[in-house]
Amino acid sequence: MRRDRRFPPIWRVLLAFLAAPFVVAAGFGWMYPFDGQSPSNAAVAFKSAAIYLYAVLYPLMFFVGLPSYLTLRHFVKATPSYSASIGVISTLxxxxxxxxxxxxxxxxxxxxxxxxxxxxxxxxxxxxxxxxGWIVALGALAGLVFWVVAIAGHKSPEALVSG
Known part of the structure; x- marks a missing residue:
């Protein structure tokens, strides 16, 4: 007999996929800013984070993170540790x-x-x-942000297990 498969609403998953890369972009924008002629370090970090986000992280999320989620949601329970490990793998x-x-x-x-x-x-x-090391830490944090936004508030996280 097949178990009832309940996944989070699509709007939560999309919001999570938009929010999680911000963590990595903000961290890298601050730690590894591009050289610029902005009047303050915060402005350089913000511009660098925007470049990381749109040039690297959103395409990476689309080609690695989304297929990982769509595939693994059928096989593993959605837990913070799995989400963090997928975040690490997706960035590393x-x-x-x-x-x-x-x-x-x-x-x-x-x-x-x-x-x-x-x-x-x-x-x-x-x-x-x-x-x-920074990529591992920020990837794990992004995976946890994904879990918090997409999974944590869902009615029944135990129902996310299939098979």
Whole structure:
């Protein structure tokens, strides 16, 4: 006998997919702002967050996050830990692929060479790992934001289990 499958309303899922990338964009806009001629750090961070959001995170959400949600909602229970792990995977895998394919996008960080003669230096690998740590943390937070917006207020989270 087939179990009753109840999923959150589509408006909650869409709102969650719009809200969760803001967490990552705000974090990256503040930590890794693009150089600009704005009068304040907040203005540079805001503009950087908008670029991250529209150029990177919304396409990533559309091509990775949405298919993950639509597929996994039939197989796993919607819990904060699963949502956080999907957030981590959705942000970490594309970033690692881009970093490995194209290498570092800068020659130095804080006055220290991060790559020399086409290869990463020790400082370059450390910079790679630190950025990866921030991506993991912000991806997990975005997954939790998704869970809070889409799942947490739904009438019966236990009913989100199928099979």
């Amino acid at each position: 895998i594309p970033w690692v692929a881009i970093e490995m394919l194209f290498g570092p996008f800068k020659d130095e960080a804080n006055g220290v060479a991060v790559h020399s003669s086409g290869a990463r230096t020790a400082a370059g690998w450390l910079d790679f790992l630190v950025l990866g």
